[in-house]
Amino acid sequence: MQLLANVLIDGLAYGMVLFIIAVGLSVTLGLMRFVNLAHGAFAMIGGYAAALLTREAQWSFWIAVPVAVAATAALGAVLEALVLRHLYRRTELEQVLFTIGLSFFLIALTNALAGPQVQLIVLPPLLAQSVDLGFRTLPAQRLLVIAAGLVVAAAAAWTVTRTRFGIWLRAAVDHPDTAATLGIPIRTVQCASFAAGAALAGLGGVLGAELMPLEPYYALKYLVLVLVVVAVGGMGSLPGSLLAAVSLGIVETASKYLASDWGGLFFFLAMALLLAWRPNGLLKR
Amino acid sequence: MSTDSSAPRVAPAWRAPLVVIAIGSIAWWALPDQLGLLTRIAITALFVLSLDLVVGIAGLATLGHAALFGAGAYAAGLFALKASGEPLIGLAVGAGAGALLALASGAFLLRYHGFTFLMLTVAVAQIAASLAQKARDWTGGDDGLSGFTMGPLLGRFAFDLEGRTAALYAIAVLALGLYVARRVVDSPFGLAVRGIHESRARMAALGTPVLRRLLAMYTLAGALAGAAGALSAQTNAIVGLDSLSFALSAEALVMLILGGAGRLHGALIGAVVFTLLHHTAASINPYHWLFIIGAALMVVVLLPPQKAWGWLRSRLGTKA
Numbered sequence: 001m002q003l004l005a006n007v008l009i010d011g012l013a014y015g016m017v018l019f020i021i022a023v024g025l026s027v028t029l030g031l032m033r034f035v036n037l038a039h040g041a042f043a044m045i046g047g048y049a050a051a052l053l054t055r056e057a058q059w060s061f062w063i064a065v066p067v068a069v070a071a072t073a074a075l076g077a078v079l080e081a082l083v084l085r086h087l088y089r090r091t092e093l094e095q096v097l098f099t100i101g102l103s104f105f106l107i108a109l110t111n112a113l114a115g116p117q118v119q120l121i122v123l124p125p126l127l128a129q130s131v132d133l134g135f136r137t138l139p140a141q142r143l144l145v146i147a148a149g150l151v152v153a154a155a156a157a158w159t160v161t162r163t164r165f166g167i168w169l170r171a172a173v174d175h176p177d178t179a180a181t182l183g184i185p186i187r188t189v190q191c192a193s194f195a196a197g198a199a200l201a202g203l204g205g206v207l208g209a210e211l212m213p214l215e216p217y218y219a220l221k222y223l224v225l226v227l228v229v230v231a232v233g234g235m236g237s238l239p240g241s242l243l244a245a246v247s248l249g250i251v252e253t254a255s256k257y258l259a260s261d262w263g264g265l266f267f268f269l270a271m272a273l274l275l276a277w278r279p280n281g282l283l284k285r
Numbered sequence: 286m287s288t289d290s291s292a293p294r295v296a297p298a299w300r301a302p303l304v305v306i307a308i309g310s311i312a313w314w315a316l317p318d319q320l321g322l323l324t325r326i327a328i329t330a331l332f333v334l335s336l337d338l339v340v341g342i343a344g345l346a347t348l349g350h351a352a353l354f355g356a357g358a359y360a361a362g363l364f365a366l367k368a369s370g371e372p373l374i375g376l377a378v379g380a381g382a383g384a385l386l387a388l389a390s391g392a393f394l395l396r397y398h399g400f401t402f403l404m405l406t407v408a409v410a411q412i413a414a415s416l417a418q419k420a421r422d423w424t425g426g427d428d429g430l431s432g433f434t435m436g437p438l439l440g441r442f443a444f445d446l447e448g449r450t451a452a453l454y455a456i457a458v459l460a461l462g463l464y465v466a467r468r469v470v471d472s473p474f475g476l477a478v479r480g481i482h483e484s485r486a487r488m489a490a491l492g493t494p495v496l497r498r499l500l501a502m503y504t505l506a507g508a509l510a511g512a513a514g515a516l517s518a519q520t521n522a523i524v525g526l527d528s529l530s531f532a533l534s535a536e537a538l539v540m541l542i543l544g545g546a547g548r549l550h551g552a553l554i555g556a557v558v559f560t561l562l563h564h565t566a567a568s569i570n571p572y573h574w575l576f577i578i579g580a581a582l583m584v585v586v587l588l589p590p591q592k593a594w595g596w597l598r599s600r601l602g603t604k605a
Contacts, residue, residue: 029400083587086587087586090586092346093346093542093546094586095586096346097539097542097582097585097586098582098583098586098587100535100539100582101578101579101580101581101582101583101585101586102579102583103579104575104576104578104579104582105575105576105579105580105583106579107572107575107579108572108573108575108576108579109576111572111575112572216572224407224411224531227404227407228404228407228408231400231401231404235400261419262415262419264411264414264415265411265412265415265416265419267411268407268408268411268412268415269408269412271404271408272405272408272409272412275397275401275404275405275408276393276397276405279397279401280401
């Protein structure tokens with residue numbers, strides 16, 4: 001019983017981290033049809049920025065994190081505006097190659113600037129303490145991760161379905177020319193969505209730093225996990241991504257607790273079965 | 286695609302393999318210190334060639350090709366360890382293992398398309414890697430499979446320490462693989478697969494059994510990848526878990542695109558250029574290598590080779 005509760009809570013936290021990183025990728029991949037394999041690098045940059053600001057510059061966690069997220073968003077916006085938008089109409093393979101190359105480049109740059117060691121984010125006392133839930137104590141940071149995941153899910157769903165920006169985004173994706181004719185600023189919409197996705201990846205990188213240690217190869221190491229979440233959840237489907245992230249997070253955590261010497265076997269087995277059952281995403285028949 | 290049936294302008298299938306043997310022999314004779322590198326280039330080229338059959342010819346983007354390479358490598362290693370050190374039979378065993386895994390996984394994978402297919406190929410390769418890591422008794426797990434010795438090639442040419450036999454052996458197998466691949470691609474079967482690449486629906490309407498043709502091509506590619514894995518096992522006398530890794534699949538794809546997919550010789554050029562670059566840059570610092578390959582990938586996409594050649598040609602043309 002105790003074990004089950006542990007697996008569920010840690011799996012939930014892990015899944016939420018995967019979800020926060022995957023949201024941006026799901027939007028760019030599913031709604032904008034752009035295969036961005038540099039998404040893991042955005043998460044890494046967000047995490048590194050937060051680590052450097054809290055540790056080297058001695059900033060408070062609560063200031064450093066928004067600044068790190070904003071920096072990632074700015075980087076995403078600049079990259080989109082300068083280079084990536086020219087690749088929207090290229091083939092998927094070319095997008096894959098370019099963004100993989102970008103990831104390699106950012107990995108090498110990160111290593112050159114910060115060195116190969118694992119970066120730690122200094123947590124404020126409030127998050128470093130543990131919280132007693134009655135049946136077990138839990139680091140407060142885990143609770144923040146779970147809460148942040150829920151907030152991101154709600155905010156993203158609300159933005160895409162209920163706001164004018166969401167309507168613009170869907171219009172710009174479905175019929176770019178028609179949308180432009182109707183006066184929708186599609187360049188701004190694309191750039192802003194991309195930046196928002198990068199910002200969320202950065203947030204995920206910060207929040208997930210305890211579960212996925214920040215090191216230069218981060219950008220590729222966890223990319224596969226995030227891609228799996230997007231594929232299983234269905235591209236562009238936010239509820240699907242949330243469901244996929246949480247269930248795969250629980251599977252991964254359970255296999256770490258119960259069968260650690262099997263490596264990633266159960267994670268990928270679960271993924272293969274889920275994809276074989278619902279090839280277009282969990283919530284799409 | 287220049288598949289106009291009224292004027293088939295196909296180079297004889299033996300030409301490219303002869304070129305490979307000629308260049309390989311010259312390199313073998315001229316660079317006796319670099320035989321290990323030469324062997325590695327030949328093996329990598331065979332692996333990328335097999336990937337070209339899947340990605341370039343059949344149009345199936347895969348990131349799990351290392352599973353087939355690793356299957357061949359472990360099969361050949363185990364065969365040498367448990368049964369016999371005869372290299373050619375080991376090569377056949379490796380190719381058979383690659384083909385078998387391709388047949389079994391392809392029957393499941395090929396039902397899916399696009400991104401789903403891509404992610405499922407990743408899953409298959411990762412599952413294979415986890416199983417190899419877990420089955421320590423058979424594969425040696427993280428330590429790798431070693432302790433086997435190879436018998437002499439054709440009963441006469443022993444594998445020497447300098448790798449003279451190994452290099453010629455790898456080049457010969459590469460040339461044979463290239464010949465087979467060229468013959469298959471130019472055959473009616475190869476044309477059907479290329480047709481499926483361009484339009485599944487039309488080929489199905491013409492009466493081509495799409496799934497069976499793709500599965501046959503995938504199995505053939507599995508045999509070539511397995512042969513490459515077997516070569517790697519036999520010439521290095523060790524099989525590591527990295528022969529099943531995601532990095533190997535991704536690197537092979539990068540090589541293929543660098544050289545140009547769908548034309549077979551592009552696979553060889555990409556493998557040679559990539560391996561040489563890797564060898565030089567990584568000996569300085571592994572992270573330099575990432576800078577170079579990352580920049581190279583971005584440049585290749587922004588300035589595609591065909592476009593760059595065309596631009597160069599038009600410039601030269603106007604000057605002349």
